[in-house]
Amino acid sequence: MRQTRRLWSWVLSLVVAGLVGACGSSTEKQIAKSAKDLKSCADEQKLSPEQQQAVRKQIDADHKSTEIEAIIRQKVREGFNGNVLIAQKGIVLYKNCFGLGHFERGERDTLVEDSKFQLASLSKTFTAVGTLKLIEMGKLSLDDSIQKFYPDFPYHGISVRELLSHRSGLPNYAYAFDDSMKVNFYKREKPYPTNATIMHWFATVKPTPQRYNIPGRGFSYSNTNYMVLASIIEKVTKQSYESYINKTILEPLGMRETFVATSRNEAFNKHKTAGYQWNRRIPKDYYDDVVGDKGIYSTIGDLFRWYRALNGNCILQKKTMAEAFIPRSFERKGAKNYGYGFRMMLDAKDQPEFIYHSGWWKGYNTMFWFSPKDEYVIIMLGNKYNKTVYRVKELIEALHGKEVAPTTGQDTEVEI
Numbered sequence: 001m002r003q004t005r006r007l008w009s010w011v012l013s014l015v016v017a018g019l020v021g022a023c024g025s026s027t028e029k030q031i032a033k034s035a036k037d038l039k040s041c042a043d044e045q046k047l048s049p050e051q052q053q054a055v056r057k058q059i060d061a062d063h064k065s066t067e068i069e070a071i072i073r074q075k076v077r078e079g080f081n082g083n084v085l086i087a088q089k090g091i092v093l094y095k096n097c098f099g100l101g102h103f104e105r106g107e108r109d110t111l112v113e114d115s116k117f118q119l120a121s122l123s124k125t126f127t128a129v130g131t132l133k134l135i136e137m138g139k140l141s142l143d144d145s146i147q148k149f150y151p152d153f154p155y156h157g158i159s160v161r162e163l164l165s166h167r168s169g170l171p172n173y174a175y176a177f178d179d180s181m182k183v184n185f186y187k188r189e190k191p192y193p194t195n196a197t198i199m200h201w202f203a204t205v206k207p208t209p210q211r212y213n214i215p216g217r218g219f220s221y222s223n224t225n226y227m228v229l230a231s232i233i234e235k236v237t238k239q240s241y242e243s244y245i246n247k248t249i250l251e252p253l254g255m256r257e258t259f260v261a262t263s264r265n266e267a268f269n270k271h272k273t274a275g276y277q278w279n280r281r282i283p284k285d286y287y288d289d290v291v292g293d294k295g296i297y298s299t300i301g302d303l304f305r306w307y308r309a310l311n312g313n314c315i316l317q318k319k320t321m322a323e324a325f326i327p328r329s330f331e332r333k334g335a336k337n338y339g340y341g342f343r344m345m346l347d348a349k350d351q352p353e354f355i356y357h358s359g360w361w362k363g364y365n366t367m368f369w370f371s372p373k374d375e376y377v378i379i380m381l382g383n384k385y386n387k388t389v390y391r392v393k394e395l396i397e398a399l400h401g402k403e404v405a406p407t408t409g410q411d412t413e414v415e416i
Contacts, residue, residue, distance in 0.1 A: 038252035041314035042305045045090040052091065059088050060401060067398035068094040075388040081276075082365070082382030082389070083111055085300035087307075088399060089375045095300065101273040101383065104281065114257055116272045116297040117381035120359025122366045123296035124226045125306075128164055128341020130245055131229050132320050135160075139236050146228060149235040152203035153228075157215045160232070163225040164340040165328040169213035170224040173198050174287055176207040182286060192289045194262075195231045195241065219329035219338060223293035226341075230292020241291050253309050255302040261288055261295040272297065275363030276384040282362040294361050300379050307370055307377045325352050325372075358390055365389035374399065 047055065056062070072084055072094065081099030085092065097111040134140040142161040146153045155170060162168040181201060185193060193201075201207075213220050230241040237244045242260035250258050259268040275282045288295070298306075309315055316324075327337035327346060337344050337352075344352040356369035367389050370377040376399050380389045 035252040038309075038314050039254040041312050042253045042255075042309040044304075044308070047090070055089050055091055059091065061088070061091055061093055064088070064398055064401070065093045068395060071394045071398060072096065072098075075386075075391075078388050079384070079386045080380075080382055080388050081111075081384035081386065082117065082380065083113065083115060083300045084381075085304055085377075085379045086395065086399075087304060087377055092304075093376075093399075099384065101271065102281075103274075103276060103279060103384075111273070112271060113301060114271045114299050116257060116259070116268070116270075116299055117366065117383055118261070118273075118275060118294070118361055118364040119296045119298055119366050119381075120294050120361035120364050121223075122357045122359040122368050123292070123294045125341050125357050125368070126245055126249060126296055127226050127229050127233070127241075127292045128324060129310075129315055130233055130248060131160065131164060132316055132324060132340065133248055134233065134236055136317060136320055140232070144232075146232070149232050150199055150203070153199070154202060154206040155215075159215075160229070162215050163229050163232075166219055166221045166225050166338055167213075167216050167328070168222070168225050168228075169215050169217065169220055170222050170228070171207065172222050173202075173224045173227055173290070176224075177201055177205060181205065192284070192286060194289050195227055195234065195291065198227060198290055199231050218331045221338075226293035227290055228292075233292075245296075249315060253305060253314060255298070255305055258296065258298040258302045260291055261297065262291060268297070271299075273383040275361070277363050278385065285362050288362075294359070298381075300381060303368060303379045303381075304377065307368070307379075311370075311375075325355055327352065354396075360385075367392065371396075371399070 068086055072080075076098050083097045084094060086094040095113070097113060097115065099111055100106070101109045101111050101115050131140065135142060140160060142159065142164075144160050145156070146158050146163075147156065155168075158168045158170070185197070189197075233244055234241055239247075240262070242262050245260060249255070256267075259265060310321065313321065324340040324342055325344065326339050327344060327350060328340075329338050330350075335346050337346055339352075341357070342355050343357050345354040345356070347353040352372065354369060354371055356367070358368070359366040363383060363385050365380075365382040365386055367378060367380040369379075369392055378392060378395055378399075382389050
């Protein structure tokens with residue numbers, strides 16, 4: 001049967017969810033779920049033709065598909081190059097591919113449904129869920145400090161909780177080190193640093209300024225938070241971030257077309273795209289092998305599976321997933337907020353009306369946006385820098401059944 005509005009109830013009834021979790025299935029049972037069960041949990045719902053017809057009529061699928069088609073075509077006219085999937089109540093309303101995976105190859109490399117895109121900061125959702133999974137398993141605590149795992153890390157008073165919610169005050173590692181660090185690294189080691197390299201640099205160089213903010217004082221989005229979380233995952237599990245994410249999330253959920261950037265699996269290269277700024281291909285970046293904050297490649301199909309997994313308590317318990325969707329940044333009043341690895345747009349009661357994460361990295365633009373209340377998901381993956389990926393207002397209006405006339409770039413953009 002079709003999925004219920006689980007995510008919405010998680011956020012609105014956290015206390016009740018906690019009681020259900022205490023009286024129902026235990027953490028041990030959740031952890032013990034077989035890979036077969038998890039894959040089934042993330043599978044598309046199986047509806048009979050009659051059921052599918054009823055749902056399509058209920059959501060006015062044909063009309064919405066027409067509206068969405070017009071909106072996406074306008075984005076393509078404005079330069080969007082990428083793949084799109086939009087679904088509601090398990091019904092795919094729209095799915096299409098536009099453009100090329102590698103421009104220099106021309107029509108020989110037209111985008112297909114299995115084309116893999118760098119998710120950029122959308123990768124943070126996987127790091128957050130992987131971290132919360134370790135907390136469920138009792139191997140990690142929200143109150144653990146960075147020094148518990150990296151004693152020489154120079155900034156103290158920062159917990160896993162603050163890393164997850166971007167309240168650590170840490171500076172962005174990409175700008176924290178002098179260029180001489182790169183030069184010396186190239187000479188002595190290998191071309192590209194890893195998470196371990198960056199953690200070593202923090203310990204030895206102690207870059208200044210030490211912080212943007214005092215830990216816990218306020219929200220300050222920084223890729224360093226999720227780079228550190230990925231490094232902590234490696235310490236706790238005694239395996240690489242790639243291996244842990246594969247074994248804990250990707251393989252059990254059947255996300256066979258999703259890979260971490262450090263993967264040496266030959267399947268990773270099949271339909272893998274390249275990133276472009278305008279028409280210039282961007283070569284491998286110096287920080288491409290630093291992961292956790294970015295570095296996951298995926299497809300629209302696998303991200304639809306990821307949405308269903310989040311929506312179905314497949315990896316985390318209901319109570320834990322609800323924690324990820326609690327707004328944790330109220331220093332300045334506004335509709336936008338951040339939980340544990342997920343951004344959100346709030347309603348008048350400061351509850352999440354929409355949950356999302358976007359991303360940008362070296363030509364790639366990504367958007368993963370869903371509505372717990374109305375049960376729809378918007379997935380847009382682009383590999384040629386184009387800001388239309390972040391404009392979702394028209395699509396939201398179409399999914400809410402409003403008549404929409406496509407604009408030329410004036411609708412609302414969300415944060416990258």
